[in-house]
Amino acid sequence: MTDKKNPFPGEDNTGHIWDDNLRELNNPPPRWWMISLWASIAFFFAYGFIYPMYPLITDATAGLTGWTSIGEYKEGLAELDKIRKPFEDKIKKKTSKEILTDKDLSKYVEASGKVLFGDNCAACHGTGGAGGPDYPILADDDWLYGGNIETIEQTITNGRKGIMTAHGKMLKEDEIMTLSSYVVGLSNSKKNEAGAKLFQEKACFACHGADAKGMTVLGSANLTDGIWRFGNGTIDDVKQTISHGVNDVSDKKTRMAEMPRFKDRLSKDDIKKLAVYVHMFGGGK
Amino acid sequence: MTKITDNNKTIEEIYADVHEVHINTGEQKIFTKRIAGKFRKLKWLASSIWLLFFFGSYLRWGDRQAVLFDIPNRQFHIFELTILPQDFWILALLLLFFAILLAVVTALAGRVYCGFFCFQTIWTDIFTLIETKIEGNPSQQKKLANASFSFKKFYKLSLKYFLWLIISIFTGISFVAWFYDVYILWSDVFLLNLGTASFTTIALFTVGTFILAGFMREQTCFWLCPYARIQAVMVDKNSIVPSYDVLRGEPRGRLKKGDLVEGNGHCIECKQCIAVCPTGVDIRAGQQEGCIMCALCIDACDEIMQKIGKPTGLIKYDSWEGIMGHDEVPILKRARFWVYNLVLLLSIFGIIYGLSSQDALELKVLHARQPLYVLQSDGSIQNRYTLKILNKKTKDIYVDVRVDSDILKDLKIKGEIKNIKAEAGRVTSTTVFVSTDKKNLTQKSTDIKFSIIEVNTKKTATEMMKSFRKSIFLGKVN
Incomplete structure (x- = not known):
């Protein structure tokens, strides 16, 4: 395609000519553009010397500055720890109750406890x-074992496992039915004399109390409010609980309910923080 | 010139056209001749607005800088006003205002911004002024550029670069001064105590100014600036722009024995319009993207016309329709004029509304998402809210929180609600719980209103700062 003699002299074409008169003109990119291109290539190599880049067999070149992203991350973390330190130091020295009443500390826990709660409790x-x-709902004020800060802390530390005996073999079917409708009616303030009588006769009060409001020492449920530990408070839900109990190993259909203990998994300070965090959901006493 | 499009060109004609188009991609340095005249004066006047950029930051307002964009503290101070991040939509409207102002001015009168106000044009102008003072007129400048190295050349170049550098550094410092107290900044500069951000910004601006105004010049307008391209669709046949009167000027030809040749137009090929052009384009080729519409060629041409005894205005501010002797569409009959001005008006009203309705105290309410509501053992329903109290004043104040509703009369509120310290210029957040008996609820979602009221016994009820915010109370209805 290239002719020794250019038939179109002085035109600044590249010498590539097709079909007699179609030729490619030489229009190079602007000079600053070419300078930028070479500068960015130079930048590529310079960058590789300043920062870790070129792979070796088991490693990579370290770079002149010694910068690494993990190093930067650790620096950032150290900075964060520095900001947290005064709060964390205070938390170490104080009980959970003192933290709760300290305005600054409780705000700190409200912000930082979220991660702890998300990792360990929210599931x-x-x-x-x-x-x-x-x-169980933690945002309400109905607590099986009590809702003050110390009890919450204790619950997280040692865990809880309540027990209710399965009554399916001890009671007749119609007795279970009567008791169930009585319990459901309690939270709606419905009168049920037969149920009330049976509640006394079968010694339900031994655990749930004479007023059916539960005993925090035993962790027995308050049957008079509209909050249900298992199910949604239908008669069937209650029948199930009475018949098969809770954590009763003799009954295969028993309701399983266990709060694991966290003292082996979390530090004392983290448990204090969690107790305060849970207390601040709005149900703490 | 009269043919705008021609689809019947032969290949050779197309090649000939291409050959005529000369595009300077930086291989050719433009030596601009400086010329006095009406538009030169106008240009100085317009450029002087940039003195504000250099010296405006030294103004004080009370105990602080009058205009300070305090980024670390997220506060913009403009005289009496303090704008916090929450009010940033006002800034967006301000940007919209200027963008549309640019469009409307360009539609009517071409690239007035490019020619008279743009920093690239003005800094280049100052740099070429220094160049001319040191190295002489364009032919002397060319001679010096081609001369072999000598002490004289070294001295002249060093002096030029030194002055450019001083201006560049001063530009960088003046820019940073809007974001950092200017007096502290100068003491930092002299004590070599600049922070990383300040130093980097000043360095970038110094290098940028030095290269862009010193070396890239018209190349910036040609290849870097997006506005140069956008303007092509903003200017139309009715826009009044510096134009060559082609009907009067053509056919062009040199003077013979001091007189126009019979049959020739008034253009005498003196090429003064090209010589004074800062971007080195030929206005006689018609409107083109390289033209920044600075109107200096009008000054140059008028001077020549006076010399040869012809009326001035061979190059003048006129529209394409005007040059061609057609009637222009009146401004009021142009759709663009109305659309642009409508947007302008809307943004102005938005800004005025934003500035006048700025409350010193603002309340935001966030309803907890999970759980939406909680049944309590006494049969009440409880909702959790996070209140964000923004105090835009420069002093801390104390507020009480209240909640009320037209429908739910017995709302109970607990949590931190009394004497909350709202820190100056900051958002203070607090959590509150609102509850009511389940029986009172008639609907899933009920409107409620939170209000915060300043606690101050010295003030009367009307003087106390207050703010309110609507929210909802959620619950289950049986």
């Missing part, structure tokens, strides 16, 4: 302590 109890199917 069962839900974000914000909303509870889940058959897992």
Whole structure:
């Protein structure tokens, strides 16, 4: 395609000519553009010397500055720890109750406890302590073992495992039915004399109390309010609980409910933080 | 010139056209001749607005800088006003205002911004002024550029670069001064105590100014600036822009014995319009993207016309329709004029509304998402809210929180609600719980209103700062 003699002299074409008169003109990119291109290539190599880049067999070149992203991350973390340190130091020295009444510290826990709660508690109890199917709500003021800060801390530390005997073999079917409708009616303030009588006769009060409001020492449920530990408070739900009990190993259909202990998994300070965090959901006493 | 499009060109004609188009991609340095005249004066006047950029930051307002964009503290101070991040939509409207102002001015009168106000044009102008003072007129400049190295050349170049550098550094410092107290900044500069951000910004601006105004010049307008390209769709046949009167000027030809040749137009091929052009384009080729519409060629041409005894205005501010002797579409009949001005008006009203409705105290309410509501053992329903109290004043104040509703009369509120310290210029957040008996609820979602009221016994009820915010109370209805 290239002719020795260019038939179109002085035109600044590249010498590539097709079909007699179609030729390619030489229009190079602007000079500054070419300078930028070479500068960016130079930058590539310079960057590789300043920062870790070129791979070796088991490693990579370290770079002149010695910078690494993990190093930067650790520096950032150290900076964060520095900001947290005064708070963490205070938390170490104080009891959970003192933390709760300290305005600054409780704000700190409200912000930082979220991660702890998310990692350890939210899987069962839900974000914000909303509870889940058959897992207790933490945002309400109905507590099986008591809702003051010390008790909450103790619950997290040692865990809880309540027991209710399965009554399926001890009671007749119609007795279970009467008791169930009595219990459901309690939270609606319905009168049920037969149920009340049976509640006394069968010694339900031994655990749930004479007023059916539960005993925090035993962790027995308050039957008079509208909050249900298992199910949604239908008669069938209650029948199930009475018949098969809770954590009763003799009954295969028993309701399983166990709060694991966290003293082996979390530090004392983290447990204090969690107790304060849970208390601040709005149900703490 | 009269043919705008021609689809019947032969290949050779197309090649000939291409050959005529000369594009300077930086291989050719433009030596600009400086010329006095009406538009030169106008240009100085317009450029002087940049003195504000250099010296405006030294103004004080009370105990602080009058205009300070305090990024670390997220506060913009403009005289009496303090704008916090929450009010940033006002800034967006301000940007919209200027963008549309640019569009409307360009539609009517071409690239007025490019020619008279743009920093690239003005800094280049100052740099070429220094170049001319040191190295002489364009032919002397060319001679010096081609001369072999000598002490004289070294001295002249060093002096030029030194002055450019001083201006560049001063530009960088003046820019940073809007974001950092200017007096502290100068003491930092002299004590070599600049922070990383300040130092980097000043260095970038210094290098940028030095290269862009010193070396890239018209190349910046040609290849870097997006506005140069955008303007092509903003200017139309009715826009009044510096134009060559082609009907009067053509056919062009040199003077013979001091007189126009019979049959020739008024253009005498003196090429003064090209000589004074800062971007080195030929206005006689018609409107083109390289033209920044600075109107200096009008000054140059008028001077020549006076010398040869012809009326001035061979190059003048006129529209394409005007040059061609057609009637222009009146401004009021152009759709663009109305659309642009409508947007302008809307943004102005938005800004005025934003500035006048700025409350010193603002309340935001976030309803907890999980759980949405909680049944309590006494049969009440409880909702959790996070209140964000923004105090835009420069002093801390104390507020009380209240909640009320037209429908739910017995709302109970607990949590931190009394004497909350709202820190100056900051958002203070607090958590509150609102509850009511389940029986009172008639609907899933009920409107409620939170209000915060300043606690101050010295003030009367009307003087106390307050703010309110609507929210909802959620619950289950049986």
